[in-house]
Amino acid sequence: MDSTFCLHVTKQDGYFLTACQGKASLSRILSGWSGLAERCIEEGINKIICQPHVPGPAEFLDVYQFGISFRDISWPPGTKIAIVCPEDDLPQYRIAEMMVENLRGPESRIFTSIEDARGWLLDRPQRNTRTNAQ
Secondary structure (H helix, E strand, O other): OOOEOEEEEEEOOOOEEEEEEOEOOHHHHHHHHHHHHHHHHHHOOOEEEEEEEOOOOOOHHHHHHHHHHHHOOOOOOOOEEEEEOOHHHHHHHHHHHHHHHHOOOOEEEEEOOHHHHHHHHHOOOOOOOOOOOO
16 A cells, blocks of 8 residues: 555545645645645635644654745635544644744634534624624
8 A cells, every 4th residue: 555645635525635644754745735726716615624644743843844845835814724633633633723823824713613613604604793882
């Protein structure tokens, strides 16, 4: 079985659903995500749900380098990325989420279920209809 990193992408209703599989290297991961960003621009989609299925926790410096490089990918305006991971992996992914946010990358959140991720991803902000009573 080939363990080379692969980013599988399927188009859903208004977003892309991705699954990362295989042995991860920074260059392969960035190549896959750069290709997805290009596809997002071509197809006018700026919402992504990602389910990573890659072995082992990443080292802090790898996560930092990924965050810097991920930020530099040309994403469509308003890109939102929901990452769905097992509950046991939440601490590792929270660190990556914080780094991408601090490095001004695409808006992203970590979830443990597809349903929660889809709810956040497709939610439309509601206008504040309250008026100030004076």
